Structures are given as structure tokens and as C-alpha cells.
Amino acid sequence: MSILFENVTAVTMDPAQPVLKDAFVAVEGTQIASVGTERPAGEFERTIDCTGKVMMPGFVNCHTHVPMALMRGYGGGCDLHTWLNDYIFPVEAKLDDWCVAAGAELGLAEMIASGTTCIADMYMNTEIIAQAALKAGISADLACGAVYFGDPADFSPETCNDCENHIRLFENWHGAGDGQILVDASIHAEYTSCPPAWEWVAGFAQKHGLRMHVHVSETLSEHEKCIDKYGTTPAQILDKYGVWQNGGIAAHCVYLSGGDAELFAKRGVTAVHNPVSNLKLRSGVAPLFFLRDCGMSVALGTDGVASNNSHDMFEEMKTAALVQNYSFGEDHSQLSAADILAMATVNGAKALGRDTGVIAAGKTADLILVDFTAPNLFPCHDIMENLVYSANGSNVCMNMARGKIIYEDGEFLTLDLDRIRAEVTGYALPHIFGGK
């Protein structure tokens, strides 16, 4: 389909022209065909007047567990390890494919309505999530997060479920939908697995050219226990087994050492900052100025909504900006609104090796429109300031992913929200919570 957006005001994330005014953006198929102040030649199947709206690249939510939408806020008030062991793991043990399908579609609906067009997700029953993302229309890097609690001496790829999951996910889904779905190799975390598992996953990634997705140094306790056990940090012990050879994303990075951050910079690993979840679970605040000074790129994620409890990337941007500048801003230049927007878009796209997160000709057409006539976005003295500090997800009035409009004026065009609600209420919640 060909669509022409006219009267466009846009934040592009393109250094050549960061802000567009009175512009035209043309989309052909899945790509942005042209961006400029002259009306492009040719016929378009649809023309969209963007007066009163602001266009920006769709959000890249770089660390999610999308089916956890089912557990929104469950176990609120605990620290990470209590919350995981006493609330989340027991519920997750009951999940089946139907629950994951319902939870994934629900989480994707929330993300789409608030402007996300690309995610990096780590969860179980991953093929089901791939089906949901393919249907929903957004791009997804999917990872099955290898876990191995057995005796390392007994580890065998033939009997480890998550090795089989890696193989099946890769064979069935890597590159599906013309690259809409990509598969990342993944270790859940240092503390939930062991060296033979790391070695296998690292080898799998190298064999197939896959990026890596791992939880790293989210809590001080996890970081210190790893040092006690292995004599070095999670980032560095995993590196000894070749885990970071193809780069990828390290979620959280709250307690990275300078050596860790420099290693990650060298390996092309992006830190994914999840400020709301890290505050809610009282894990800490990742030191973004420090990570940046060590050469790392930083992207943004919501984590699962069970510990957030929202998939709204506008809220994540504002929290990141407020907390970082307050906690660490004194001796540094501030993180500007443009820095924060980059974390939520183009930095995430680069981390995943995807040609999106920027409004420029040739890029994937992942675009959102934000209603700047809403009373919370008017007047506008600075577009980026309004996007970071004033907007919320409900101000999104259109979501185009891979050239297709998947949400417009409150309507979902690829997902059936009533059916999703019915499946969550009728099946998933009773199945995992018992009658709720």
C-alpha cells in the first residue's frame, strides 16, 4: 500500500534534519519512500493530513516479557527475588500455550496503542509469542531465555529443554514475515544457569550469527553473588564462555563495573535501561552517564508489566529523564530530551540491527502520530520536551508498523481486543490463578 502523510511535523531522529515542519512523508510497502518539504510525484492510495499531530518513529521497547501482561502488578510491593520466587515463578509454572497467546496479544495491544512498533522480548512458549507478533504487525526480536538449574555436570543439550527451544525457535521463526520476526540467542541470567549452558548458547549464536539477550547485574545481590561464586562479574564470566561475541542487549546493567561497561562497548552490547521496573522492585538506578562515558549505547525497555505495571514508553522516557538527571546529573551535562528520545527509538533499533527508529527515506516505515491538540500537549514550546515530559501513551492516535496502519483513533486493525479480553478472563486467569 502507498500512503502519503502531509502537513507533517516530525521528530525524525535523523541528525541531518532532527525536526521536520510542513513536510511530506511517503510510504510504499514496508518502507519510507521519501521525506521532504516538496509533495512527491505519483498517486497514493491514501493521504493522511497530520495537522495538529506530531510524527515520530515508533518506539523500540528493548526489553519485555510480553505475556506477563496477565500478571499486571501481581505481587506488588516486593523486591525482585521475593517477587520472582513467591509470586511469579509459581504462576508461570502453570502457563500453557493458550495462556501465553492471550497474554501476548493483550500485552501487544497495550504496546501498539501507546506507540511501540518493535520489541525485544524474552519469555517461554516463545513460538506462540512469534505467532502473536506476526499477527499484530510489529517487529519482534524473540528470545527464549535459557534456564538450567540442574547440576552443571549433568548438562546435556539433548536433554536441556531450552536448547531444544532455541533450535526450534530459530528453525521455525528466524526471519519470518520478511524479517519481521528475528530470533536472538538468550541466557535468562547468570544466576539461573551455568557454564555448560552458556557455552552451548554462545556456540549456537556464533553458528547462526545471532545476537544475544541476557539479564545482567539487575540487583546488587545478583552481582555480588556472581563475584563470590566465579571471582568475576556476570558480564565478564559470560564473556569467558563467548556469550557476547555477536553483541546484543544486556537488560538492566544497574551494577556494571567500569570493566564490564568497557567490555560491552567493545563487544557491541547495548545496555537496556528499565527505570520503572528497577525502581518498583527497588533494584537501583542504572548509571547512564557512566555507561555512556565507558562507550556503551543505551536503549530503553519497560520490562514485563508485572513489575512496571505499564507498557507505556512515554512514561518510561519521562521516568528515565527525571531520575537520571536528578540522581547523576549534577556533575554531568544533562540527558536532553533528544538523548532520551534516541534511547527509546534509534538506539534500540541499532541494538537489534534493525533499519528503523529514524524517519528517513529507505528506513522501515515504523511511524506513530501523537495528538498535539490534546490539552496535556498544548501549547508546545519545544516538541521534544513535550514528547518526553508531557505526553502519555493515550495521546497516540496512529501506529504504523512496517508500512501498515495497525492502530488508528482507538481502533485496533490487526487484533480483536474483545476476543483477547474474553480469552484472558475466560481461560488464562482461571487457569493460572484458579478462578480469578
Add this chain to the structure above:
Amino acid sequence: MSILFENVTAVTMDPAQPVLKDAFVAVEGTQIASVGTERPAGEFERTIDCTGKVMMPGFVNCHTHVPMALMRGYGGGCDLHTWLNDYIFPVEAKLDDWCVAAGAELGLAEMIASGTTCIADMYMNTEIIAQAALKAGISADLACGAVYFGDPADFSPETCNDCENHIRLFENWHGAGDGQILVDASIHAEYTSCPPAWEWVAGFAQKHGLRMHVHVSETLSEHEKCIDKYGTTPAQILDKYGVWQNGGIAAHCVYLSGGDAELFAKRGVTAVHNPVSNLKLRSGVAPLFFLRDCGMSVALGTDGVASNNSHDMFEEMKTAALVQNYSFGEDHSQLSAADILAMATVNGAKALGRDTGVIAAGKTADLILVDFTAPNLFPCHDIMENLVYSANGSNVCMNMARGKIIYEDGEFLTLDLDRIRAEVTGYALPHIFGGK
């Protein structure tokens, strides 16, 4: 008008029954007539089915500068004192009644759409704000924030504009709209005035039985300079001049000493926490556990949107919860979702001496409905957890203030948003920013 809400699920803030299910709430005139699980007898002019929605008391936003909606995000990136002196004061010097009217209506529209039913505002051209609040329909405590930069020896109530403003505001507006508008006595801050002004305002408050509204110890610099100048803190030097005799609200309280907080507890002064503004201006984080341990009540405010940049009390609640529990939670019990909701509703109502903030028979009918079928609020494992951590202002689908529905399903019933936008764009912005 009489309205019956049926199939009500509600968070009431009434300790006798904190959560209602399958209930009826009847409103007669400006009051809640009954709350219960039996349908009340009698005829109602309108019946509203609340299935899928959650009712809660409207928010009490206890520290605002509502016309600053005109300056949304203006001067973003600065600390408080640079922002005030280089950006805000020069613009404020150009404000006239027409600008203040347009800005006040715009700010009130944003507040109403996101669920606020009562405010405590401090600003100039205060009678214009009173007109706007009366028309908009929400309750407002209004204060004109006395400022006096002259030589204290020259101070005279006859020649001090803000003394005249106090008198005129009180005589024309205190109790207007059957108590909808109340007037607070007010000193802008210790550092923007002097002892003779404090003495006059304190005397005025005592003569007329008015509460006080003052910015107190917002920044460390302000707090320490006061100690250098007067040998004691802002809270205590103002007390020497009788400022707190009738209680009231102290905005910010980031750097109160234990002695300050105990004094405030004794005087019935409530601390108004403004976490977003305090973080954005890098002022600090008010120590709520400490204030509470000293016996103080804490309410919540957004401050002006110039330093926020939003009037959304849902966002303010979430930021308060995340930052407080992370910063100070380790050695304390956590602030629960119920504690946070109380700060945003009933604690503010008590601070202003208003019989609202609670859903119970006999209280003022300040009620909002939140759409819990929205994808960001579904499923719901705990209503309070969803309200504090998942909801945003755009989830509000009805706002009833003083028994009158003033906003419903995106429509403003007392304000004309198109006209407000036209006045902001056509007059106020060019007038104060010169051609913008």
C-alpha cells in the same frame, strides 16, 4: 440534579469500607446521598452504569500554578533558580488578565480531563483564576502568594500590591459558589519577601480565619541561605511571625529539619509533595517517611506544568511511589498503593478543610470514573495497584465535581476547549512570547 451510579466498583478512601463492589452511589445536588449495596429508593434524573469502570474520589491537587499551562516545559533543563530568573519571571512580567484567563482555563481543562476535582493554587491575577475555576466547576483554594522585594524598612500594607490583592481576593471571592472557591492567605516564599510582609499576611490570616499556602524549603540553597540570614529555617522563621497559626499547606518540604516537621505537625500544616517538579528542577526528593514519622500529613501536587510538564495526578502518584520507596524504603515499611491514593485525595482534602476526598454519604460529590477495560488496566489483580501504577489521566472517562458532571467520554461540559485553544494561540502566546 440527582444521579444514581449502579454496578459500582470503587476505591472509597473510607476506612470503614475501602473497596466497594456491586454497589450503588447516589448523588443529590452537590453531595453524595448514599453509598451501599442496596439500590436506594426514589427516582433519579439519570442512572449511570459503571460496569467495567472504577470509581474513586476526584484528585485534590494541592499545589498548582494553573495559568502556567501557557509555559508548559518552557526553559526545560535548568535548575529552579536559573529557570525562575532567566525564563519564568521575564515571561510572567508580561502576563495580563486575558493571558491568565486563557492559561487558567487551559490548565483546568487538562486537570479535569485527568480526574482532578479540587486544587490549591497560588498565582498572580488571582481573581481571574477564581472566575475560571467557578466556571469550570471544580473546587479551588486560591492564594495570591505575597512577594515583596523592597527594603523591609519601606514596607507598608498601603503600598504593597499583594496586601491589596489579599484584601480584594478575600472580599470578592472567599466562599463564592457556596464554598466552591476559598481563599488562603499566602506568602510566596521566605526568600521572596520579608518579615513585615509575613507579619501582615499572618495577621490577615488570623483576622479572617484563613489557612496559609507557602513554598517551604524546596531547594537546599534556599534552606541554607535562610539559616545564614535569619539563623533558623524557613519554617521556623515564618513561625516567629505567626504565619502558621491557622495551619495550611507547605509546598515541597524537601529539606525540612526534624524540628521543622514537628512544628508543622503541631500547627496542622500539611506537606505537599511535588515529586515530578522536584526531580525535573533537580531540587531533591522530600523524605516522606521522615515527615510522617515526625507526625506530618502529606498531600500531593503537580506544581505548575512549566516544571512538570503535566497536570496528571496518576503520573504524580506513580512517580511518588517509585521514587520514595526506592530512595527511602529500605529501612521503612513501604508506602502502599493505599497510602499514595490517600496523599492524592483525602489528605489533600483535610489539608484544605474540605469535606471531600472520600466516597461516603454526606461528602461532597467529587467523583471520577476510570475505564478499567482499557488495555493498560486489564487484567486487574488489585484495584489500588492498578490505579497507582498502571493508570494514566487519559483513562478517566467521567469527572463529577460538586455533584455536576463536568467531563464525560472526552467531552468538556463546562469549558470550550476550541475557544480556549484559540485564545491561547491568538492572544496569550503572542502577548507573552512575542509572535509565537
